Amino acid sequence: MFNRNSEKRQLEQGVNEALNIQGDFLPDLKKPSVALIVVLVCELLAITLSLAAFGLEGFNWQGFGMVSFAVQWIALASLLFLALMSSWLNKRHPAIAGLSCFVVVQLMTLCLFSVVISQYGDMLQLNYWSLGQFLLISMIISGIGLRYMYLQQQVRNQQQAHLHSQLQALQSRIQPHFLFNCMNTIACLIEVDPQKAEQAIEDLSELFRASLAEPKLVTLRDEVTLCERYLAMEKLRMGERLHTEWQVADEAWNMPIPSLVLQPLLENAIKHGVHHLPHGGTIRIKVLKQNDELHLVVSNPLVQEARSSGNQLALNNVLARLKGHFGEKVKWSIEQNDELYTINIRYQLKKL
Template identity: 40%
Template sequence: MTSPQSARPAGIIAQQIREIAADSKDSARPPFLPDLCSVSALAALVLMGELLALVLVLAVDGLRAFSWERLGLVSMTIQWVILPSAALLCRLRPRLAQLPNRLAGGLSFAAVLAVLLTVMGAQQWWQAFLSHSPFDYWRFLGDSLLGAICAGVVLRYAYVQQQLHNQQQAELGARIDALQSRIRPHFLFNSMNSLASLIAIDPERAERLVEDLSALFRASLADSGMVPLGQELALAKRYLQIEELRLGERLRTRWDIAAGLEQLEVPSMLLQPLLENAVLHGVARLREGGEIALHLAIGVDCLELTIDNPVPAGDSEARRDSNGIAMENICQRLAAHFGNRFTFAAGRDGDRYRVQLRLPVTQPATRKSRREEALA
């Protein structure tokens, strides 16, 4: 018969899964337009404006009558339209993401058109004031129509680029989630084996293991992206505590972690699978057990991770076969996050097995994840 103590953590896990599913439904829609306040986006807009000014001057005056003064005036007018429009769309970007695409597109074009008409009207009025001539409505309408066409083309290009970026991010997220889903059942099965071995020997420790597993699963199910290294270390220590219940004094750990690394971000569920391999294919297969050493330090613009553990003598082929899927999975997840900006090496060195990993340094995110709350 299942005791209330063991049923209660299972209910917690089910509740956590329901909460995460609800959060995924209520998550914000992807942005409608790129972040026009970024330096790269502003530089691209300014460059496009300069190229447009050059095309307009060459189309009107030709190369023989080309005037740098006229180019400067046209360029100034275009930039007076581009920069305020970019600032306005940047402020509207969160609201536009919550609207249907057609309505968001119409509002974006209306905002740019309002800036365009204001700038063109001020320019025509200033020219009429300086030349003491009446306001040229036909020229104002013609210039405004030309500007509206160019604005529509640029907005359409920005929209297509952002939708392509959203699609790539969605595909990347789905790929990472699929890779991550292969790790969680593997860890679950091994943890259940540890639990089964303790039930008959020490029921009280088995109950504590169920509670630890509940908290651990809440953390592992919460995020599949980048998380602070401090959370990964807490998750790894909880896993080793669970294994210590099964292996006792046979499992020894040594942590060599440089100061100030806790807020650096790494892919979630990175350390636990590596430590799991070190326990299952190393320490657990040795009658006398052994020590797992974890080293974390900052290198030249990279985070250096080394995990070193003992292995039984003469089983290098078995070790490689048993670790092949896990190591390949980790490499694929790292490639999805970092491309080719990471290095991963694993192999036997005498009677020990060493995993060496170098990741680009990632600045911490401002949000507080559900996983951090679960480990608190």
């Protein structure tokens, strides 16, 4: 018997792999280019602090050297620790990761100036009020710097997610074996029922026109119409073995949905469910709008021996495409008993 929690964990891993989203909180701090940028920015910061402290006319080069050393030491030590912590940070909630990064930088500042004050405090006329001043400056500068790096990385993550969602859209389109089955069916119908053959060609044409179009949001009404064309093609092959039941809420018809999202779910329901039953079965599709979420529910007869990785691959692709449009607002669950396998996908709506 399939373990529901185990399958959901596999799906979560598959979706993240499909999107190649690793939850990176900061850029790759191990890259030499990142270290170079940090050094340059810190040197500019040291110059700015020295000018503010000494002025241009009485600029103190010795003081500038000490400020530069302190800033660079704190920055590079923090960079090293954060690079070593990167795997741990990427697995944590952004708030926890951000707070951890902030604390690391302040600890580096505290360690450096505690040593300096204890060893050279009298000579440099430093005291613990000076330490508080440096900590305050460190908090402000590190907060701004970490926030900037975080936002830059999130932009990269979103760009990467968008690129991969487009790739997944290509992979999740109509499979070649479906085309071969349709062409064979049409060839058989041409002589015995030309009218059905013509209608089948029109349905197939619309399906492939949609599959070759750019990934976009359509209304649920358009998506259902496209799915009905697909089911009509499959029904020509399976006859009375294939039954479908639609339940669509009136307020859901004009809601946005990525084109060809339901079709892979229906194809899986046929391939891994109805196809394996001698007398066929019924696929139930339910679409509900609850508050600001759209729920897509697809149920099919459960055939244990027919479950395969192909089912997960198609679902991963669908979820990846939805996440490409709606981000982390996409949620899903799987329910199964001795007779039914049900996929429930829901996402927060946005206007077309």
